[in-house]
Amino acid sequence: MKIGFIGLGQMGSAMAANLLKAGHDVTVYNRSRDKAEALVGGGAKIAATVAEACRGEAVFTMLANDDALSALVHGEGGVLASLRKGAIHISSSTISVALSERLTKEHAAAGQRFVAAPVFGRPEAAAAAKLFVAAAGEPGAIEAATPLFEAIGQRTFVLGDEPKAANLVKLSGNFLIASVIESLGEAMALVEKGGVDRHQYLDLLTSTLFNAPVYKTYGGLIADRKFEPAGFAAPLGQKDIRLALAAGEALNVPLPLASLLRDRFLTLLAHGGEDLDWSAVGALAAKDAGLDRE
Structure with missing residues (x-):
């Protein structure tokens, strides 16, 4: 063509x-x-x-x-x-x-x-x-x-x-990915502060209950603290969560977790994360817990 x-x-x-x-x-x-x-x-x-x-x-x-x-x-x-x-x-x-x-x-x-x-x-x-x-x-x-x-x-x-159906599905999918990123970051911060190696923990997760590409890909980025170069920049992630919330408002569908994610992205951007991959949201929990970010 x-x-x-x-x-x-x-x-x-x-x-x-x-x-x-x-x-x-x-x-x-x-x-x-x-x-x-x-x-x-x-x-x-x-x-x-x-x-x-x-x-x-x-x-x-x-x-x-x-x-x-x-x-x-x-x-x-x-x-x-x-x-x-x-x-x-x-x-x-x-x-x-x-x-x-x-x-x-x-x-x-x-x-x-x-x-x-x-x-x-x-x-x-x-x-x-x-x-x-x-x-x-x-x-x-x-x-x-x-x-x-x-x-x-x-x-x-x-x-x-209706073309809009595909856009709604895409926004919902990115909302789910962001939810995985946030929950992985929180879980890793919890076990790491308790003395468990985060890479060992990720291996256990992705070899058992969470053997899916999204956990392997984003879990690896969070565990390695590898947020540059950005494959998908943080401002784009923030934009997608904002659009998901707008879609929810138009359809009268509350998205309380999306509201949390919006604030997490804003926190990342407020601390200079504009050029980082959106998976850097997953490192906020470690920072909040007082852990090193190397």
């Missing part, structure tokens, strides 16, 4: 590279041109503008937040103004349910199609084309986009006809 890809951070660059490897004709756009140039060797074409990236059958967007996505979609020469009728905007950004609803209506009014396809997986999974895609949208659009999802991930979960 002839497609565009807008947003070449760690995740977007890896996803675009895998689309190229799968044989798709990919035109890339990023505010920092050097990130686009890094994909030229793999066959990518560089777009000088957002509009140039929107001339194919579909365009991916992978941006940090609602504001960044809205600016590229709604700005002069943006996605909404540039995508041809019948073409698909595939949003893999973790955005609010409200923005997803707005984009669905606006693309439909313009004769375009909108698919929400946020992904689960860290940059190493993106590089290996092992992401999990949570997709939702009109069935015909999902069917057309399926070869693209197969190029970037190991499995696609179709969650319905």
Whole structure:
């Protein structure tokens, strides 16, 4: 397929590279041109503008937040103004349910199609084309986009006809991951202050009751105190918890644990954690307990 890809951070660059490897004709756009140039060797074409990236059958967007996505979609020469009728905007950004609803209506009014396809997986999974895609949208659009999802991930979960469903699921998933990070940090602080080695404790956990990738990955980062370079930066984690709380408020669903996590992220950011991986939230418990953080 002839497609565009807008947003070449760690995740977007890896996803675009895998689309190229799968044989798709990919035109890339990023505010920092050097990130686009890094994909030229793999066959990518560089777009000088957002509009140039929107001339194919579909365009991916992978941006940090609602504001960044809205600016590229709604700005002069943006996605909404540039995508041809019948073409698909595939949003893999973790955005609010409200923005997803707005984009669905606006693309439909313009004769375009909108698919929400946020992904689960860290940059190493993106590089290996092992992401999990949570997709939702009109069935015909999902069917057309399926070869693209197969190029970037190991499995696609179709969650319905309404794109906002995929965004809600993504926010709920990130809320659960953050909950694991916080609980792992608290449990590790407890046993470590009681004289148990945290790495030995993690080995026990992940070899028995908690033998799951999320515990192994984030438990390892917390035990090693390895929060740089960030695979997923702390401000993005704070943003996702805030969006989960907003979704809960809109649906009248109390999320008391999410309120706690919001404050934990704010604590991390207040103490200079902007450049750290979001798993650094798991080290706050050790600091609160008076433990060393080496």
